[in-house]
Amino acid sequence: MAGSTPAGAAGSIPPVIAVVGPTGSGKSDLAVALAERLEGEVINADALQFYRGMDIGTAKMTLEERRGVPHHLLDILEVHEEASVSDFQQQARAAVAAIHARGRRAILAGGSGLYVRAALDVIEFPGTDPGLRRRLEAELADEGMAALRERLRRVDPVSAQRLGDARRIVRALEVHELTGRAFSSFMPERRYLQPAVQIGLEVDREELKERLARRVHRMAGAGLLEEVRALEARGLRGGRTASRALGYAQFLKVLDGEWGIDEAVADTIAATRKFARRQLTWFRADGRIAWFGWQDPQLVPKVLEHIAKLEG
Incomplete structure (x- = not known):
């Protein structure tokens, strides 16, 4: 099954098209091909491609490879700045609205799963407090990750079980102190904010x-x-x-x-x-994604046919 909201239900609002999958699967190429055929514009949802100058190591498309298709949210941060999913949510939704206002199609492309959800889904992101974050990081350095995980377990056992790295444990504790709510409570059921269709690229793992x-x-x-x-x-x-x-x-x-x-x-x-592997696990958990073979010579026509069917 693909998107849970049929495009036709929203009248003149076209669905946002999202191309997802693991790194190296050809998401950017497919997004450009779809944009060429649908009069679309691409919105980047790869957190590392936000950074100016991080070109080779992120496999960022060159201007020539973009083939004249407008791209948004590339090269918007300096390398010393921190990417923020809540900032991205606002920027991506503004980009979608502007693209639709021009009568064109918004095509999201990227493998940063939480960023894709931030753009597409009804999902809330709590704020941050730099001073609180610094205190928690100092406590992490003094007490170690096991101690902070145990502290998190007492207030948010779901996150304590799910999160595997120190940075995210610090974030979960920060959110609890700021809001009084468990970090896990900010991840609701999968529900689109507006009509959307997700296209996943199925790969041969070897x-x-x-x-x-x-x-x-x-x-x-x-x-x-x-x-x-x-x-x-x-x-x-x-x-x-x-x-x-x-x-x-x-x-x-x-x-x-x-x-x-x-x-x-x-x-x-x-x-x-x-x-x-982590990306595949993340995207496989979303039953709304329609999967297509990454090397299918008829990939683009098949995806276009799928989108047309959803739009009725």
Whole structure:
């Protein structure tokens, strides 16, 4: 099943089209192909492609590859700034409204699952408090992750069980202190804000693993180390989001003399494959997504036919 809200029910409002799937599956190419045929514009939903200068390591499409299709929410942050899903939610929804007002189609493309949900679904994001965040991070450094997870378990056992890294545990505690509500309470049932259709790219996992390895080698050969060096001068190390990005974290270690390029490449390949598995798990949990073979020569016509059927 695809979207839970049929397009025809909304009158003249066309559904937002979202192209999702794991990294390396061809989401950007499909989004451009659909935009060319539907008079559409693409909205980026890959959190790392928000960053100016993070081009090679994020496989950001070049202007030539975009083939004249307008793209939104690319290159909107500096590397020292932190990506915010709540900010993205506002920006993405504003972009959708503006695209529809022009009589064109909004096509969301990206593999950051929470960002896709933020754009499409009825979902609320709590605010932040930098001072509270700093205090919790200091407590994390002093007490360790196990102690903070136990504290979280007492107020939000669902999040304590589900969250696997220190950063998210700190965020869950921050939300509880700010709102008095469990962090898990901010993830409601899947329900579209407005008509939407999600297209998922079904991959052969073994072939994807090899494709991702080749892609990382290409990135290294295309100058990823030089890109990281240039971004370091612009504040990369101070960026919470950007400095942890796949490839960038590893190649910072090359600059520090901790690793050689071969070690950085190998670790990036392993981390990217793990990330792709997590993406697949996330998107597979959403029963509204219609899946299509990533290498089907009739992929674009089949997706267009699916969208047309939903629109009645």
